[in-house]
Amino acid sequence: MDKLKALIARRKLFDRIFSVIGLLALTIGLLTLMALILDLATDGLPRLSWDFFTSFPSRFASKAGILSAWVGTTLVMLVTAMTAVPLGIAAGLYLEEYAPKNWMTALIEINIANLAAVPSIVYGLMAIGLFVYTFHLGQSILTAGLTLALLILPMVIIATREAVRAIPSNIREAAYALGATRWQTVRDHVLPYSTGGILTGVIIALSRAIGESAPLIAIGALSFIAFLPTPPISAEPPFLSFQWLMDQFTVMPIQMFNWVSRPQEEFHHNAAAAGLVLLGMTLVMNGIAIWIRYRFRKRIKW
Amino acid sequence: MAASLSAHATRSRLRHLRERLVESLLFLAALSSVAITIGIVGVLVVESAGFFKHVSLLDFLTDTQWTPLFDDAHYGILPLMAGTLVTTSIALVVAIPLGTITAIYLSEYAGYRTREIVKPLMELLSAVPTVVYGYFALLFVTPLLQKLLPGLPGFNMLSAGIVIGVMIIPYVSSVSEDAIRAVPMHLRESSYAMGATRLQTSLRVVIPAALSGIAAAYILGISRAIGETMVVAIAAGMQPNLTWNPMEPAATITAYIVQVSLGDLPHGTIGYQTIFAAGLTLLLMTLVFNIAGFVLRKRFRQVY
Numbered sequence: 001m002d003k004l005k006a007l008i009a010r011r012k013l014f015d016r017i018f019s020v021i022g023l024l025a026l027t028i029g030l031l032t033l034m035a036l037i038l039d040l041a042t043d044g045l046p047r048l049s050w051d052f053f054t055s056f057p058s059r060f061a062s063k064a065g066i067l068s069a070w071v072g073t074t075l076v077m078l079v080t081a082m083t084a085v086p087l088g089i090a091a092g093l094y095l096e097e098y099a100p101k102n103w104m105t106a107l108i109e110i111n112i113a114n115l116a117a118v119p120s121i122v123y124g125l126m127a128i129g130l131f132v133y134t135f136h137l138g139q140s141i142l143t144a145g146l147t148l149a150l151l152i153l154p155m156v157i158i159a160t161r162e163a164v165r166a167i168p169s170n171i172r173e174a175a176y177a178l179g180a181t182r183w184q185t186v187r188d189h190v191l192p193y194s195t196g197g198i199l200t201g202v203i204i205a206l207s208r209a210i211g212e213s214a215p216l217i218a219i220g221a222l223s224f225i226a227f228l229p230t231p232p233i234s235a236e237p238p239f240l241s242f243q244w245l246m247d248q249f250t251v252m253p254i255q256m257f258n259w260v261s262r263p264q265e266e267f268h269h270n271a272a273a274a275g276l277v278l279l280g281m282t283l284v285m286n287g288i289a290i291w292i293r294y295r296f297r298k299r300i301k302w
Numbered sequence: 303m304a305a306s307l308s309a310h311a312t313r314s315r316l317r318h319l320r321e322r323l324v325e326s327l328l329f330l331a332a333l334s335s336v337a338i339t340i341g342i343v344g345v346l347v348v349e350s351a352g353f354f355k356h357v358s359l360l361d362f363l364t365d366t367q368w369t370p371l372f373d374d375a376h377y378g379i380l381p382l383m384a385g386t387l388v389t390t391s392i393a394l395v396v397a398i399p400l401g402t403i404t405a406i407y408l409s410e411y412a413g414y415r416t417r418e419i420v421k422p423l424m425e426l427l428s429a430v431p432t433v434v435y436g437y438f439a440l441l442f443v444t445p446l447l448q449k450l451l452p453g454l455p456g457f458n459m460l461s462a463g464i465v466i467g468v469m470i471i472p473y474v475s476s477v478s479e480d481a482i483r484a485v486p487m488h489l490r491e492s493s494y495a496m497g498a499t500r501l502q503t504s505l506r507v508v509i510p511a512a513l514s515g516i517a518a519a520y521i522l523g524i525s526r527a528i529g530e531t532m533v534v535a536i537a538a539g540m541q542p543n544l545t546w547n548p549m550e551p552a553a554t555i556t557a558y559i560v561q562v563s564l565g566d567l568p569h570g571t572i573g574y575q576t577i578f579a580a581g582l583t584l585l586l587m588t589l590v591f592n593i594a595g596f597v598l599r600k601r602f603r604q605v606y
Binding site for chain 2: 036260
């Protein structure tokens with residue numbers, strides 16, 4: 001009997017030990033995240049000033065800034081969002097609402113699952129071969145935006161499918177019963193109810209794209225850009241210009257990579273400051289996404 | 303009456319036409335994903351074909367030197383493969399235990415509130431831009447390791463691997479957790495009814511039942527680690543170096559592609575084509591793991 005008691009006591013001890021180990025494993029990840037943020041903050045915070053945002057890169061670390069980088073990131077993201085969002089939502093809607101069960105659909109589904117796991121730099125290699133040397137789009141904002149759009153397309157498609165799948169079928173049946181066509185049902189019922197889920201997925205996908213640098217380095221993005229792209233709006237007619245699409249560019253992560261690759265410590269501080277801004281952007285975007293997910297989950301009760 | 307009927311017919315025909323048009327457009331959008339794959343494979347194969355006209359496949363796979371940019375050019379992928387395998391292995395040594403324990407803890411031990419707070423925080427780990435991780439590896443983790451291991455060079459695969467490992471914890475833990483949660487509750491309950499503790503239930507009942515799903519999570523982590531670029535490019539150095547010692551600097555396949563892209567090699571030269579051959583190798587490596595993962599996931603869905 002005593003033996004049995006000892007055995008049970010030992011098992012219970014193991015159980016408690018594991019719950020401590022589990023907590024530790026959890027904290028290691030979170031502690032790393034904190035160490036990373038603190039490390040960036042101690043090195044980079046002193047460099048963050050208004051001038052840092054309004055200066056071009058420079059040979060002198062103390063005068064260098066991220067003006068061309070954040071303008072570039074904004075414009076590239078604009079192209080990426082304009083391409084990936086409509087394309088991804090359309091593809092997701094097709095697969096969930098329209099696709100017949102046949103080999104074609106199966107092919108597309110396997111293909112998307114595979115694309116999601118292709119290393120990002122491979123997308124860059126494809127972009128050099130296709131956009132730069134076949135379509136002659138140059139090493140431009142357009143090329144960069146399209147490359148990142150293709151990279152995040154699987155994420156947008158998967159997010160759309162999950163959001164649409166969560167809508168109960170009686171909503172669709174009610175619409176059909178009233179004589180609505182398939183597209184009317186999708187446009188007026190399925191899409192509005194899945195907006196929250198889709199939006200969450202799109203924001204998370206865009207936050208990945210913002211931090212992505214490998215494919216853009218592959219297409220030959222420069223890291224020293226001391227000019228801004230052509231402004232999209234001008235005072236004289238035709239007021240709107242799309243010349244900026246073809247301009248050369250740099251983006252935040254590439255600027256940071258350039259600074260961190262230099263031996264001088266002053267440039268490392270610049271890199272830390274750029275990293276802080278970049279991290280801030282992605283964390284804010286992820287925060288918004290989590291908040292939207294939470295809000296919609298609370299509000300919609302079927 | 304006849305007029306209104308024909309108006310109705312026209313409207314119905316128009317409506318039908320619109321339906322078909324929308325469906326075709328959506329189909330084209332879905333098909334675009336296939337076009338991307340064709341684009342990727344096409345570009346890599348065409349450019350690599352140019353490379354393999356100069357270099358035999360045997361040399362590519364067996365030569366122990368990778369010096370395409372030197373006068374005495376060697377085109378052996380082995381040094382780059384070794385770099386990729388070493389950093390990936392270190393990453394897995396970090397990510398697999400931490401990710402698995404995290405998954406078990408979150409699904410079997412943690413309460414609802416802890417899970418709701420911790421899961422999004424863990425997901426942030428994979429949201430941090432990789433270039434920021436590169437900075438962290440080079441300027442925080444390496445100096446820290448140098449205190450523990452004197453003589454560690456400023457560029458080394460160890461610190462890059464560790465940081466990639468932390469980065470892929472969320473991939474491993476969230477897919478594992480999904481697999482663990484898919485294990486039916488009655489299996490756990492039977493185990494508890496026999497007097498097993500939570501640990502015994504987790505290790506002997508839940509994990510064996512979720513094994514193929516957990517393996518799929520590991521494979522997802524592996525293919526992320528293989529394709530990771532910026533961390534190794536920043537922290538592991540960019541010199542091809544055939545070594546299995548993680549304390550040395552070495553280039554991975556991805557780091558080599560970055561190195562060439564940063565230079566100004568003209569398009570069409572053999573030096574430039576090397577990055578496509580390297581890219582094709584990378585794609586094939588991840589493809590093998592993806593297919594394995596796909597097969598495993600299929601199996602784990604069919605279990606119950």
